[in-house]
Amino acid sequence: MKFVRRHILTVVAMLVLVYLFIPIAVIGALSFNDPPSKYNTKWYGFSVDAWTNMCGIPGVCESFLESIKIGLISTFVATVLGTMVAFALVRYRFRGRKSTSLLIFLPMATPEVVMGSSLLALFLNLTFPLGVTTVIIAHIMFTISFVVVAVKARLQGLDQSLEEASRDLYANSSATFRYVTFPLVAPGIAGAALLGFALSFDDFIISFFNAGTLVTFPIYVWGAAQRGIPVQVNALATLVFIVALTIVLVAQFVAWRKRKFLQASTAERDADLKALSMDAFSRS
Amino acid sequence: MPDKRVVEDLHLRDLSKRFGDFVAVDDLTLTIPAGSFFALLGPSGCGKTTTLRMVAGLEDPTDGSIVIGDRDVTGLRAFKRPVNTVFQSYALFPHLDIFENVAFGLRRRGIKNVKPTVEAMLELVELTPMARRKPKQLSGGQQQRVAVARALINEPDVLLLDEPLGALDLKLRRQMQIELKRIQTEVGTTFVHVTHDQEEAMTMADTVAVMNEGRIEQMGEPSEIYELPTTVFVARFLGQSNLFAGKRAGSGADSVKVAAHGQEFGIPNSRNSAPGADIIVGVRPEKMTIVDAGDPIPDGHDRISGRVVDVSYTGVSTQYLIAAPWGEEISVFEQNTVVGDRSLVGDSVDVHWAPDHAFGLDGTGIAPSAVESEPVSGN
């Protein structure tokens, strides 16, 4: 009985984890499909055709590159804007803090349908042409909040006395930012940028409302879903998944290695310390 | 090793700091002599750290000025002042190694060839093999030495230390106290050390200023202010004191008589800081001696009879609590010079001391119960 009780949580947790990956496995498996029509409806046979010939179907690679381009631009802008806001929130005093927090929170809590449609309403009323520009504008809009949250968390964890020490040691504001604050906040900013890119790349609803005739990768997939999704799409998506997963796992590994290294040198320094105090004791 | 430099006095004039209604530092005026090891001692919240931060330039004063020699630095921002700080948490830059941490101030000042100076400083604090390690890999004591090195290397006019030894264990702390004192003597810079540990302040400093509620209660050499406190707070905060509230009952040629609880006690005029009729007599526990009730005592000594209510053996000494006839518990420390010679709980004893060891404090406006029923030490 005790055995069951001890392990039932682990089993359930692992099952949930597996559940999360089932569709990923299916996507990956179907990227090796060999359907006669070149569209994935069910399994026919094994082939690496989709992988070796990723841009075989017209529109797939174009939309993929569009999404990358849009992702890079909107992530860059949103990261800069969001980081500035995070600094203002943590380091400066100003009035209207409540409304500012609310305005940052709401985009994260609003359904995409509402955000996409209201932006569309804006552009329609201004008779602003829909296309790459409107999509980028939209992506920046919903990414800023996430950047603010990520950078703010990192900034708040920063020891204030480090910046005071910097000022004490003859660094003015910009030198302090450059040599102390920024290097320490940088990982948070990088994480926020990655998150922003992921959000932008995978966005469908808001993009769809505001893209006009432009086709981003998700919009292409949506269109294809009605007729049948080309195997190349599965291959591309699997590729993105693997690349992203690798980046994150490598980051985890690096951090793990660092921890192990610190543990080793900590053990070493504790031994040194013991020797030192023995020495001091015999001297005193 | 840096040569002894020309250092100047540090003057704080009418320095005040208010946070809204709360007064953290109240009109402080004091001069810290050049080249001295100065301690600002006081309980938490007394304003000592705020004062330190104002000297460093990390807080702006509400009023008053800070002058080094004849230069007014009050308006200068922190990074322009010839003052450096050793922070309580050390504040070592975690993303830089030890070498770069120590070199930081030099680099910001535009000095190009930092290597020889940094290496010399690391030698001084005995951390040369750690030069390329990160702060996280060092022990508390080592980190503390890096913090000192990082500050000292800039040859500041004043070095500020904000409770730097608080995080260290006892043995290490003792070691570092000696280290810091040695470095200060060698380098000759004015050290201003902020602490709540009175033993630390008295061991290290040439001059101690006791602060309470934003003001300086008393300032002087450690032995001076210990042996002759001039306020109730100092009498309690520095070590322990037995206090009896009384009224002036006459004076002799060089002493004053105080009537308290039906007895008369004597205090030399030179040791009496009470201006008026309300005088609090103070005697330190280690200045008192216990004899069995009725036994003879030396000529001229004052005496209180009482009953032993507690005996604590601490190895070096035995600490007694004696209940005086008026209920107050008197504390007496006796060194254990003779093994086994101790009074027991319940014994009737006499406590006596030489009036030369007594001191008089101004009791105006202080209710006797405030000084007589509280615990003997303010810590």
Added chain:
Amino acid sequence: MPALLPTSGSSAPPQVAARKARTGYLLLLPGMGWLAVFFAIPFITLIITSLQVPTGASGVYAPGFDIANYGEAISQYGDLYVRSFIYAGLATVFALLIAYPLAYFIAFRGGQWKGLLLVLVIAPTFASFLLRTYAWRTILADEGPVTGFFDALGVLPEGRILSTSIAVVAGLTYNFLPFMILPLFAALDKVDHRLIEASNDLYASPVTTFRKVVWPLSLPGVVAGTLLTFIPASGDYINAQLLGSITTRMIGSAIQVNFIQFRDYPIASALSVILMFVILIVVSIYIRRSGTEDLV
């Protein structure tokens, strides 16, 4: 001569304080300006559009104040709202039930593997949201093993999973699971393990300890996860479209269709405004209880 600074009540001389405040505003301006122009103002435009009147020309509308648009929107699509909130609510409940054990496991049994486990939780979101949903179409196919299994159990009212509400709710649950897991984990991770030890020391069984100690302390995470799941789920229509049928349509697709296909902007805007309104009510109840400091 020692100079006396001007007396001021604040902790910094006036010029420094003013400089600091101004920098703060300057830093805020671009980002908040962007949000004001492209998030806040569009709502106003949305409301304005919802009140516009047709001009006869397709897709062209004139400014007006036709509240009847709202009446029409509700009468035509009112049932879609109800359905959307029911589906979203069910998905939220299921997500909570499924997420909790995993979040608990990572927080309390994760140890040094916490980081890796969290990566695994987020990893599926690296693959396209559309494709993941589409994959369920393959997995839940009528002739597939999964459908066959449940059909054999007799729990499928229509003999199939796809094109029914079951598939839609299942899809919604799956897609928003990470949004439930992460806040739950964050709250559970904060729980001091010593509290559990104290509870055991005071005669509470593991189940009681969970009920009386762990669950209450995890509530902030439950609330956050619920909000982050329910709100986007109610506006979602991808799942309904890919996995459901006409009978499972959610309000999101009505909004899309009216905007993109019918170009009936007033109705479409009205639909969107109503949805946002309901969401705002939910959010304001949350804020009323928890305040704005923890929001961001």
